Amino acid sequence: MSRTGASLSEDRRPEGESGDEPATDLAFDEADRRLLNDFQRDFPLVPRPYAEIGREIGVGEQSVLGRFSRLKGLRALSRIGAIVAPQRTGWSTLAAMAVPFPRLQAVADLVSSNDAVNHNYEREHRFNLWFVVTGPDQAAVQQTLAEIETETGLTVLDLPLLESYRLDLGFPLQWT
Amino acid sequence: MDVSLEDRQLLGALEDGLAFEARPYAGLAARLGLSEMDVIGRLKRLIADGVVRRFGVIVRHHELGYRANAMVVWDLPEDSVPAVGRTLATLPYITLCYRRPRRPPDWPYNLFCMIHGRDRAAVEALVEDATRQAGLTGRPREILFSKRRFKQRGARYGAPQPASLGPASVGS
Secondary structure, three states: OOOOHHHHHHHOOOOOOOOOOOOOHHHOOHHHHHHHHOOOOOOOOOOOHHHHHHHHHOOOHHHHHHHHHHHHHOOOEEEEEEEEOOOOOOEEEEEEEOOOHHHHHHHHHHHHOOOOEEEEEEEOOOOOEEEEEEEOOHHHHHHHHHHHHHHHOOOOEEEOOOEEEEOOOOOOOOOO | OOOOHHHHHHHHHOOOOOOOOOOHHHHHHHHHOOOHHHHHHHHHHHHHOOOEEEEEEEEOOHHHOOOEEEEEEEOOOHHHHHHHHHHHHOOOOEEEEEEOOOEOOOEOOOEEEEEEEOOHHHHHHHHHHHHHHOOOOOOOEEEEEEEEEEEOOOOOOOOOOOOOOOHHHOOO
8 A cells, every 4th residue: 555654643642742732622713523424424424415514514615525525634633434343344442562661652653664564552451552453364464564563573452352341433523 | 454555554654643634635646546435434443333333533632731640450360351341441531441451370360451651750649540440458569660761662563565655755
């Protein structure tokens, strides 16, 4: 897949860096809030979806397009997209590592730089680095985990989904 | 059910998100060599078949003020996991709930949930509520709050791409 380094580095901005202050609720008017909250599921599958959304919330198509662009610029909106059921079009796993703290940033950077990794978080636990690896099949994902083990000299826990009771369906946003 | 090559290419082309243009499905269709109505029809069928679990706005919770998120894990007898998982899944603040394998001796936990909240105290209160509601009081459990977020983006499955879907077509 073709991707630019620029978009990857944007994805990798860690929390807490200066300039990464979350957008505040104050930046969102009622139309913005409805755009973020009301279309997490059942996005219109019609030739002009933004016009249909505009009719629902009482603004024009161009306003909807401009607002979504702005919300993306504010990093409140990740994207309008599809959440694919795990292991239906490929393979994914949740992986965890217990990284000695002095090495954590370097190991996290190495893991994040792997294109097969999407989420990568530090968590409060002896297993302190948690990331999701995806690939076209299970063998490809396990190859990625093996590469990370080789590159770091650390063991990776491979915790693939066995059964899903609830997959990300979005949830009602509460505005303070 | 196997997902067709065309559908995998369509999902791959959507990984960066739907374009902000008046007719975004027509733009996708042009990149994939399909018709606009074919793209719309394929997406409808992928949703109906459960391959796509939701199609829509994907927000960044941290940026919307949900500063705390915790992965809550339980060590439960295997045969009780499905019923407990289904109970937890009914709670509105549980966004993900999965059974995963134990990895003894390092990792004894086999049920995983994700909870987002405005702050740590809010998430802790939700974890206690979930524990009560699912009858899990006293069960071995850990709460893994997130600290730094090193990377967050949508999954990329490496779907085979049609020749036309190269860097040159980005922004078309």
